[in-house]
Amino acid sequence: MTADAAFAVQAQVAAAQPQGLARAVGEPILVVENVSLAFGGVKALQDVSFDVREREIRAIIGPNGAGKSSMLNVLNGVYHPQAGTIRLRVGEGWREFHDMDPHEAARLGIARTFQNIALFKGMTVLDNIMTGRNLKMRASFVEQALWLPRARREEYEHRRAVEEIIDFLEIQHIRKTPVGRLPYGLQKRVELARALAAEPRILLLDEPMAGMNLEEKQDMCRFILDVNEQFGTTIVLIEHDMGVVMDISDRVVVLDYGRKIGDGTPEEIRRNQAVIDAYLGVSH
Amino acid sequence: MLYREAGQFRTSYAEDQRIFPIRQDRVAIALLLAFAFFVVPAVASHYWLKALLIPFLILSLAALGLNILTGYAGQLSLGTAGFMAVGAFMAYNFELRLPELPILVSFALAGLCAAALGIVFGLPSLRIKGFYLAVATLACQFFVLWVLQRVGWFTNYSSSGVISAQEIVILGHTFDSAQEKYLLTLAIVALMALAAKNLMRSETGRAFMAVRDMDVAASVIGIPIMRTKLLAFAISSFYCGVAGALYAFCYLGTVEPEAFSLDLSFRVLFMIIIGGVGSILGSFLGAAFITLLPIFLNLVSGFLSHAFGVDVPHAWLSNIELIIFGALIVFFLIVEPHGLARLWQIGKEKLRLWPFPH
Numbered sequence: 309m310t311a312d313a314a315f316a317v318q319a320q321v322a323a324a325q326p327q328g329l330a331r332a333v334g335e336p337i338l339v340v341e342n343v344s345l346a347f348g349g350v351k352a353l354q355d356v357s358f359d360v361r362e363r364e365i366r367a368i369i370g371p372n373g374a375g376k377s378s379m380l381n382v383l384n385g386v387y388h389p390q391a392g393t394i395r396l397r398v399g400e401g402w403r404e405f406h407d408m409d410p411h412e413a414a415r416l417g418i419a420r421t422f423q424n425i426a427l428f429k430g431m432t433v434l435d436n437i438m439t440g441r442n443l444k445m446r447a448s449f450v451e452q453a454l455w456l457p458r459a460r461r462e463e464y465e466h467r468r469a470v471e472e473i474i475d476f477l478e479i480q481h482i483r484k485t486p487v488g489r490l491p492y493g494l495q496k497r498v499e500l501a502r503a504l505a506a507e508p509r510i511l512l513l514d515e516p517m518a519g520m521n522l523e524e525k526q527d528m529c530r531f532i533l534d535v536n537e538q539f540g541t542t543i544v545l546i547e548h549d550m551g552v553v554m555d556i557s558d559r560v561v562v563l564d565y566g567r568k569i570g571d572g573t574p575e576e577i578r579r580n581q582a583v584i585d586a587y588l589g590v591s592h
Numbered sequence: 593m594l595y596r597e598a599g600q601f602r603t604s605y606a607e608d609q610r611i612f613p614i615r616q617d618r619v620a621i622a623l624l625l626a627f628a629f630f631v632v633p634a635v636a637s638h639y640w641l642k643a644l645l646i647p648f649l650i651l652s653l654a655a656l657g658l659n660i661l662t663g664y665a666g667q668l669s670l671g672t673a674g675f676m677a678v679g680a681f682m683a684y685n686f687e688l689r690l691p692e693l694p695i696l697v698s699f700a701l702a703g704l705c706a707a708a709l710g711i712v713f714g715l716p717s718l719r720i721k722g723f724y725l726a727v728a729t730l731a732c733q734f735f736v737l738w739v740l741q742r743v744g745w746f747t748n749y750s751s752s753g754v755i756s757a758q759e760i761v762i763l764g765h766t767f768d769s770a771q772e773k774y775l776l777t778l779a780i781v782a783l784m785a786l787a788a789k790n791l792m793r794s795e796t797g798r799a800f801m802a803v804r805d806m807d808v809a810a811s812v813i814g815i816p817i818m819r820t821k822l823l824a825f826a827i828s829s830f831y832c833g834v835a836g837a838l839y840a841f842c843y844l845g846t847v848e849p850e851a852f853s854l855d856l857s858f859r860v861l862f863m864i865i866i867g868g869v870g871s872i873l874g875s876f877l878g879a880a881f882i883t884l885l886p887i888f889l890n891l892v893s894g895f896l897s898h899a900f901g902v903d904v905p906h907a908w909l910s911n912i913e914l915i916i917f918g919a920l921i922v923f924f925l926i927v928e929p930h931g932l933a934r935l936w937q938i939g940k941e942k943l944r945l946w947p948f949p950h
Contacts, residue, residue: 411811414812420812429805429806438795449791452796462795467605468605506813506814
């Protein structure tokens with residue numbers, strides 16, 4: 309399928325979706341088509357298709373073991389699916405992938421956070437966030453060793469950008485603390501900061517609110533919505549807290565045993581019988 | 593009360609990101625360097641310079657090299673002495689075969705040869721980690737010594753396998769006294785330590801630490817794992833290679849491959865473990881501990897047996913020294929597993945608050 313044809317198909321899909329979302333959601337930016345992933349005999353994902361539109365908050369939900377994290381890992385190239393394609397809008401055209409490579413995904417503007425925090429424990433908060441900007445640095449290691457003007461300038465310029473993110477996420481007071489010493493909730497926030505430092509187009513969040521108390525959840529929700537509104541970042545998130553999902557997401561994909569069983573606005577998902585069955589069980 | 597940063601406000605990121613952001617630290621390091629460059633050569637005896645300070649500086653450089661690889665990039669290596677041997681013998685051969693080459697260029701080229709070998713022996717790190725990688729780098733150690741002993745070209749076909757390092761001549765000046773060699777070593781080590789610090793506080797250093805702490809996350813944010821690991825091996829081996837060249841030219845003079853045995857690799861590894869893994873300062877503290885403490889113990893035991901008039905047999909004395917040395921290593925590792933550099937840091941934090949408890 310050519311890129312134009314793909315675009316036409318997606319435009320139809322988009323037209324078929326209900327209109328009137330809260331924010332200025334645009335055209336599809338990421339399309340997953342018939343993706344299947346298996347580990348030996350375990351089928352983690354079977355024939356899953358969905359799309360993500362620009363500037364929307366797209367939630368992926370499902371019971372434990374439904375394949376949600378696997379889906380995110382496919383999207384940024386940690387896992388390689390056996391079948392299916394991923395299409396990503398790059399500039400005016402589309403790029404089609406059978407599988408991504410993490411490095412390639414990062415270069416194309418996909419950033420993510422992990423379910424069980426994947427920060428660099430031995431480094432300070434500031435250094436952790438600075439690593440998020442590694443793709444934007446140009447000076448060679450020789451220039452850095454000799455502290456030549458370009459290397460120096462880059463350090464200061466990127467520090468400025470990182471400080472803005474630090475301000476945005478309200479973590480000024482811990483910028484020089486090694487992340488290993490921080491409480492869980494703050495670590496989650498630092499991980500979000502590191503992902504944001506790359507100025508991603510698409511942000512993948514794997515259970516950003518897991519294990520948090522109510523107050524921390526509220527803060528995190530606020531940050532996610534602010535990122536979405538102020539930076540126009542497209543967000544794909546996995547979350548178990550239904551209240552949060554229904555409140556902040558524009559559209560929801562529901563997975564169960566690796567299959568997609570529902571896709572639509574929170575209101576539609578709430579009424580979807582297959583979803584209710586998957587969550588509450590069915591009497592036979 | 594002296595060590596306070598009150599009133600020192602940093603108003604730019606450049607000021608905040610200096611190597612020593614606190615004024616007292618800058619003064620202290622300037623004084624230390626001035627002392628090392630001007631006072632030490634004037635007052636230290638030949639024995640002190642030749643047998644203590646020069647090897648201390650050279651081994652600090654080797655420890656720094658290993659620390660870049662093991663402490664910062666998290667790749668365990670037992671091939672340090674092998675890379676040093678490459679540096680020593682290649683510097684000798686560059687001087688021998690291209691006599692017009694300035695000696696510092698020979699040192700740098702020898703370091704680059706070690707770096708190239710480091711990249712080759714770093715390739716297994718793309719697949720294996722931890723102890724298994726250490727065993728793979730052990731192969732480098734044995735391979736290098738084997739080649740140096742078997743291939744005559746490296747030792748200029750000398751029958752005993754021993755080489756004599758050439759004279760050090762820079763801009764027509766011959767560095768042959770202990771003072772001059774000390775100053776040359778100190779200058780090279782100080783500059784390379786500064787370069788290492790710069791590297792570790794910028795993007796390359798952060799990429800090393802990211803790969804060390806969690807390689808999956810590092811690749812997801814776009815750090816190329818393979819390139820980063822090989823770069824760590826290359827830079828580390830470069831440092832070890834230059835240290836090896838200095839070891840031959842400024843310290844030993846006549847060198848045989850056996851001088852770079854596995855024993856030396858282990859000593860350098862102990863230096864970074866005791867000094868502090870992942871710390872520039874730790875490399876120096878560790879090297880000082882391992883090279884200077886036995887001498888200090890020797891002096892103390894000599895003084896004690898002299899003062900009390902006890903005639904302890906010499907063999908006993910040296911064994912007791914070894915026992916105390918070993919006990920001290922164990923003691924420090926238990927008190928502070930992160931090494932002397934961490935103790936130093938804790939001390940500084942306490943000093944900033946003193947006399948208040950917190």
